[in-house]
Amino acid sequence: MERTKQKSETSRQTLSKTAQSKTAASKSAKPQSKSPPTASKPPRSQTRTASTQPKTDAFALLKDDHKKVKKLYKEFEGLKDREDSDEKKIELVKQLCQEVTIHAQIEEEIFYPAARQALGDEDTLDEADIEHASVKALVSQLERMEPRDNHFDAIVKVLYEYVDHHVQEEEGTMFPMIKKAKVDTKSLGEQIMRRKEQLMVDMEAPAPERKRSVPSEEGARSAHR
Numbered sequence: 027m028e029r030t031k032q033k034s035e036t037s038r039q040t041l042s043k044t045a046q047s048k049t050a051a052s053k054s055a056k057p058q059s060k061s062p063p064t065a066s067k068p069p070r071s072q073t074r075t076a077s078t079q080p081k082t083d084a085f086a087l088l089k090d091d092h093k094k095v096k097k098l099y100k101e102f103e104g105l106k107d108r109e110d111s112d113e114k115k116i117e118l119v120k121q122l123c124q125e126v127t128i129h130a131q132i133e134e135e136i137f138y139p140a141a142r143q144a145l146g147d148e149d150t151l152d153e154a155d156i157e158h159a160s161v162k163a164l165v166s167q168l169e170r171m172e173p174r175d176n177h178f179d180a181i182v183k184v185l186y187e188y189v190d191h192h193v194q195e196e197e198g199t200m201f202p203m204i205k206k207a208k209v210d211t212k213s214l215g216e217q218i219m220r221r222k223e224q225l226m227v228d229m230e231a232p233a234p235e236r237k238r239s240v241p242s243e244e245g246a247r248s249a250h251r
């Protein structure tokens with residue numbers, strides 16, 4: 027059912043018009059709470075755990091992105107039904123869309139090709155391609171909308187549900203297969219970090235000056251041992 031729109035010219039502000047995402051991102055990030063001291067508990071062993079994985083590891087970097095998207099969505103969800111939350115919703119959804127877009131591009135340019143090289147034509151990779159396409163279609167829709175538009179909240183919710191399902195497939199199925207295939211995820215992680223920096227710069231440039239940077243030729247070819 028059509029929802030009544032109460033748009034005034036002064037308050038209308040689409041996602042695409044809110045440009046200062048970089049500062050918004052840093053401002054909205056909550057400071058991390060301090061972990062309780064653990065010094066009194068001596069480690070049982072020196073075995074490396076997931077939390078001590080080097081930050082250049084592709085799995086760790088991609089999982090960090092996944093967590094970031096979840097955190098942004100949960101923050102958005104907390105604003106549900108709040109009358110004065112339009113500005114904050116715009117900011118959060120813009121960040122969410124940027125994170126999802128850059129993450130998907132990095133996977134498509136670097137991570138998935140390396141995975142295909144290692145695993146061959148796996149169903150899980152084909153499905154991931156289709157899931158990315160669905161997510162990107164919703165992102166594109168949201169980028170032309172504002173919070174008072176019909177179905178805005180519903181589209182954000184469905185976008186997150188798609189992303190959440192996709193993340194479960196990646197972390198639960200795809201990553202273990204890639205790990206088993208002994209892909210050099212440290213080398214991939216270094217490529218991912220460099221490409222992400224490029225894409226962030228591209229995305230923050232004013233639209234008329236924005237140019238698509240070209241991914242490194244090095245690509246994923248060197249990642250598979």
Ligand SMILES: [Fe+2]
Pocket residue numbers: 130133154158192196
């Ligand atoms: Fe993905």
Ligand SMILES: [Fe+2]
Pocket residue numbers: 088092129133193196
């Ligand atoms: Fe991912």
